[in-house]
Amino acid sequence: MANFIDRVKLEVSAGSGGNGCVSIHREKFRPLGGPDGGDGGHGGDVIFYVDPNAHTLLDLHFKKQLKAGNGSHGRGDNRDGARGETLRVPVPNGTVLFADGEEIADLTGNGTEVTIARGGRGGRGNASLISRRRRAPGFAELGEPGPSFSVVLELKSVADVGLIGYPSAGKSSLIANMSAARPKIADYPFTTLTPNLGVVAAGDTTYTVADVPGLIPGAAGGKGLGLEFLRHIERCAVLAHVVDTANLESDRNPIDDIAVIESELEEYGGLHDKPRIIVLNKIDVPDGQDLAEMVRPRLEEHGWPIYEVSAVTRTGLRQLSFAFAEAVETYRAKQPEPEAPRVVIKPKGVESDAFQVYSRTPAFEGDVEFEVVGKKPERWIQTTNFQNEEAIGYLGDRLANLGVEDELVKAGAVPGSIVKIGEHEFEWEPTDPELLATVSPRGKDIRFERTDRKSAEERRAEHDARRAERLERVRAEKEARGKSRRNR
Template identity: 45%
Template sequence: MHHFIDEVILELSSGAGGAGCVSFRREKYVPKGGPDGGDGGKGGDVVFVVRRNLKTLRHLKKNPVLKAQNGFPGEGALRHGKDGESIEIPVPPGTQIKDAETGELLQDLTEEGTSWVFLTGGRGGKGNAHFKSARNQAPRFAQKGEPGKTARVKVELNIIADIGFVGFPNAGKSSLLKVLTNARPEVAPYPFTTKTPYLGVLTVGEEDIVLADIPGILEGASAGVGLGIKFLRHISRTKGLAFLIDLSNPDFLGHFDILLKEVGEFSPELARRKRVLIGTKIDLLESLRPLEELQRKYPDEQVVGISSLTQKGLDALVQIFLRLAKEEE
């Protein structure tokens, strides 16, 4: 996903209602037929629909101004005008619709198949047949249709996952995602390989666990350094966090404190989420002493060591992920 789009500003308009018709019945042998103007059709609605197959908002970036069809005017012989076609805006699960000016959350769309009518079309105007009365047998007026509604909204995507990966660049997040799931993130031995979020599904028996890999976080990320802080919201819905610590890095003992601080600056609630500390790349170590040092420094944390290359420790990690994903909050 080289063009990952997770924010779009849209200008949306529902359709106006069609005008009512002014018409009189004109048939042979009926020289003074009564009013028979039909009603105008209703304007089309603006509807958001959740589609599971969508992963980004890229399709909306190309056309940020969308308008539903106007209703058609009524016709003689009491013929009702055709309703305007509604416009459906497909979005991925986890999409939030906000007021573009105030930032107010208008709707949180999380469930596949959910349909939400955001703007309703204007009602069609009544034809002159409605206005016949004892005092006015031949009304020569009809209603106009109601105007449509227009609004500017900010559409934001917050990916929905069970476990979110947090770590410095090159900590082994993408390698772990690749070996555990069907995801195919770019993996290379240099920092910032991951520039967009990736999702993968880990299947354990009958259970599916969705894992999210976001770009690596740097110290100072909450102040705008690096890429990771921009994508932290994509793990804001996760049930648990996996902090990946590269045990082959000489400064590994300070990494967890920095990462937790940056996550806490972004969201104190996210920093309190259930978590596991994963010491990675144990295949590069001469001994397991770095893992033991990490475990001693954080006796109250769940700390495990793994190698994505040799797959050592992965079975135990999978069971931890399963518990994190399924535990009650």
């Protein structure tokens, strides 16, 4: 059973941040020494890196889920929580990462790494929330959840020479006799079920050779095994057509075989500019030698170098290996010189204050009337402890200072309107600038204690009445438009 895995789908989750701590310093003769709650630790990141000892994605095939460590909660005496353990995932050279169908990283070169998911921020403790107006906060922030999403990993082998051709053309035999690789070889089609890689030394040039199993007509459209492995020749410097000149099938010949393979490569796309070399294999068979001499003039019309070889007797393999080396060196010479690694220090980007307020018609969108979309408001919602009145009041002050309340008023929101931010829905009530949370006991907010505030039942009743009135108005307008069209 083949154990070469070159495509896996994983669920990746970064670590969540730890919660901040609510604590007041206490010691003898100083029972209220001020807030000293520490911050929560940040969640761990998920990092993929190229490991020279990894050759397939087999280990990840059985894991399915990857999760970094969560940050520890803050503690009293200004002790911050520990950062969550970062998860480092080794992958083979040539691994490409996709999320939501888009390529997000191409990992080539030993040591190359990318942070695919950053851990959530740790919540601030009450010692970090002290301000001129709030001297002794009775609340702390919750840790930010770590992002979680699906990622697809595809392995594209990093080989210099790609051997392409029909099944049983002798590609595996060529690799076995030109390198130390020992692929499976047999006298039936589709013997090779996984790409084989071999390292070849020709003079001062060392290069790698890979074959693509199962290329047949329709491979680029999913027929046979070709579609699963065509990605492995995208990075090759040169493609070699390996043709079986001793084939006994009456409906096939080397000229048509190459034409079919070229058609599949064109349909797959992105390979038209790669150099080609034609390898006429199995000339040790008398009929093979005769056929090679017969079709050579026609094949020379392509303008590609042609070599006649026998993988069994090793005839012509030395010349072929040096031809591959010359093509690889030509390709490498055209590539830009890699830049020396530089340490670049960049200032940390400031999170944008931008947000949008969207209004929705309850008649068609349910009970949500307004939705606030923006990174800051959504993050603030995630880190707010809604069991603490002071924390809710602090959230209201932050939203008001950001301008959210002004935009809600412009959008037509009224006290009691349903507002959604992130995954949280609530009945909106404007912040009263004359009332400050600092005049209430710790953990409380005076705005929740006002006697003139309507109860939740009363606000819900008023909201339902307004919603019913709007629904009736929408129905009346719709009916009026229908009558107008009928009268026409």
